[in-house]
Amino acid sequence: MKWLREIETFWTLFTAPTVWALHFLICYVAFAVFCAKQGALALSFDTVRLALGGVTVVALGVIVLSAWLAWRQWGFGTDDPPHDAPTDEDRRKFQGFATLLLAGLSFVAVLYVSVPLLFIGACQS
Amino acid sequence: MHHLFIVMVIGGAIIWALTIGVLAYAGRTRPKPMSVRGASRLIVWGGVAFPVIVLFLLLSYAVWLMPQVRPWLPGAMDGTAEIEVTGEQFWWRILYLDQAGKPAFETANELHLPVGRRTTFRLKAADVIHSFWIPALGGKMDMIPGRDNTLSLEPTKAGIYRGPCAEFCGTSHALMAFSVVVMEEADYLAWRAARTQAPVAPQKTSGQELFFRHGCAACHAIAGTPAIGRIGPDLTAVGERQTLAAGTLSNTPDSMIRFIRDPASIKPGVKMPAFGMLPDGDIEAISAWLGGLK
Missing domain, CATH: 2.60.40.420 (Cupredoxins -  blue copper proteins)
Known part of the structure; x- marks a missing residue:
């Protein structure tokens, strides 16, 4: 896992919001297509609902993983923000801390997007 | 929806009172220095956990209330x-x-x-x-x-x-x-x-006979008669409607006669042709028959 720490990229920062965006898209597109083509697809409503539940669990898992990596990048909270010194270490810790906050936000957002999955029962005809 | 309103108003009032209460408390008391740990805990619980949970509950409640998303509940879609x-x-x-x-x-x-x-x-x-x-x-x-x-x-x-x-x-x-x-x-x-129910044939009058003779049935349908035209509005029980010509005229014999004689003078661009060439008596008889359909 050493290589992970050596790569300098912003992608760690974007991972969680990207997962949030993909999860949002998958949920809405899946139901839009399913409801528009109800007769054409041999899927039941609950199958789609369960599949999206699975997608949600995977999305939350990826976000938790991203949060854990961010926590590690931040040094497990050994040092307090604002990490504004012009050094490699502060830059790394700042990115780690920002990623951790974004991961938290994305986690909550994915949960909110999934709320209708719990309550929805049918396509609006 | 009524419940949603009440719950949101009461919930909003409680949160408003809490916020204003905290503000008043902060303004009136002498600020004491807080430990870093205590301040962080206050931010995490009061600023993150509390709003996240409250919003989650309110969102769930609002989504749960929508009648179309939970038609499996008994009574939700009854009599729709x-x-x-x-x-x-x-x-x-x-x-x-x-x-x-x-x-x-x-x-x-x-x-x-x-x-x-x-x-x-x-x-x-x-x-x-x-x-x-x-x-x-x-x-x-x-x-x-x-x-x-x-x-x-x-x-x-x-x-x-x-x-x-x-x-x-x-x-x-x-x-x-x-x-x-x-x-x-x-x-x-x-x-x-x-x-x-199976439509009852309206009483046969000269108006009905004229309605068919002048071709009205090509465009209009009337249940219980051979008129099954689908180009214009269905005229079954037109006599009991509030208005004529799609909310344009009050439903009186005079309005009906005016409309049959020259629809475009009342509704420009209407598809129905003018029947001004018919004898006045024929138009009156047709109007009387249509006005009696109830």
Whole structure:
């Protein structure tokens, strides 16, 4: 896992919001297509609902993983923000801390997007 | 929806009182230095956990309340009527559907709805974009050719309301409206049953004979007669409607005669041709017969 720490990229920062965006898209597109083509697809409503539940669990898992990596990048909270010194270490810790906050936000957002999955029962005809 | 309002108002009031209370407390007390640990804990619990949980609960409650998303709950969709309304230049084709979603009967330019029951409208357009709007009952919804839009409304008070076309659709757009008669449920069921039963042939008069002789039946349908035209509005029980010519004229014999004689002078751009060449007596007889259809 050493290589992970050596790569300098912003992608760690974007991972969680990207997962949030993909999860949002998958949920809405899946139901839009399913409801528009109800007769054409041999899927039941609950199958789609369960599949999206699975997608949600995977999305939350990826976000938790991203949060854990961010926590590690931040040094497990050994040092307090604002990490504004012009050094490699502060830059790394700042990115780690920002990623951790974004991961938290994305986690909550994915949960909110999934709320209708719990309550929805049918396509609006 | 009433409950949603109450819960949101009470919830909002509690949160407002808490926030203002904390503000007042902070303004009146002498600030004591807080430990870093205590301050972080306050931010995490008060600034993150509390709003996240409250919003999650409110969001869940609002989503749970929506009737269409949980039709499996008993009673959620009971007695829901479904009506297909098609906008045409410049009138409304209204098709009542039965429980199985099959056409039950057709009418035009006047909706009858039960009070306290949710009705779902399937909205279509035959020619250009129209918009279905009953301001007293709810928001409007466009009717787009080639698309089915859905709107659901629940009247809470019996009465007669007006619905205009809310999207410019041609020269007589401003003359395209319909009446909505919201009835007590028993009256509504009786009205519906009368429409669904095998139609009783109206009394034969010279007006009826003239209606067929002059070709009116090519475009208009009347249940219980051989008239099955589908180009113009269905005229079954036209005598009991609130208005004529899609909300343009009051339903009187004079209005009917004026409209038959020269529809375009009342509704510019209307598809119905003028029948001014008919003898006055014929038009009067046809009007009298149509006005008596109830």
